[in-house]
Amino acid sequence: MTSSPEHPTTPAVPYGTPDAPRIAVRGEAHLEVDPEIARIGITVGARGTDRRSALDDLTRRNATVLDLVKSYGEAVERLETGAFSIAPELTKHGRGERVRAYHGRVHLTAELTDFTALGELAGKLADLDLTGVDGPWWALRPDSPAHRDARRQAVREAVQRAREYAEALGTSLAALVELADLGAEAAQPMDYGVQSRSLRRAAFAGAEVTDEAAPLDLEPQRQQVYAQVNARFTMVPPQL
DSSP states (O other), rough: OOOSSOOOOOOOOOOBBBTBOOOEEHHHHEEEOOEEEEEEEEEEEEESSSHHHHHHHHHHHHEEEEEEEHHTGGGGGEEEEEEEEEEEEOOOSSOOOEEEEEEEEEEEEEEEHHHHHHHHHHHHHHTTTTTEEEEEEEOOOOOOOHHHHHHHHHHHHHHHHHHHHHHHOOEEEEEEEEEEEEETOOOOOOOOOOOOOOSSSSOOOHHHHHOOOOOOOOOOEEEEEEEEEEEEEEEEEOOO
């Protein structure tokens, strides 16, 4: 009998037999580890009475920020420029459309691995005129050993749980039939939505100051790593 699109057949659940009874278990692991990287968003602004002066001012401020971030060397793992905009501000009164000023903005993202340098850099950036700072967003790298450790722990727990079930029946495990990684078809991206309470957003306006900004004391947020597996085993037939 063949299946049709209107009536698809459902795969049979791999039940055991009296000669090869099966045990299905789930193994879980939850680790709490220190973050490996931190990202901050930087917004550089400029304002001028005409388009050219606004653009020149934005170019100068952007170069200042880039030089500052790059001065931290290997502590900065990645620096990227995102959106750029320059737009007129129209007067609210009077006839016709008259340009009052031009506003320009550049958005950058910096990724750091040295969290001491992160606090120092964030303080210096927040001290610059017309420069905003968002973050930090703490995270693990996709290939972090923490993910591997969590998967191994989940597998060990699945084996231990299955062994305990078998021992409760006075028997032992015979063979592994299946090991499935939960969520493999709908993997979740790294979560960057949680920010440190130490730094939400630095002021975007203010006058230039000559004194050096004090480093911000940022406490890295511990990262939660989860792993789950489904496992099926056969066991030696118990004597019931």
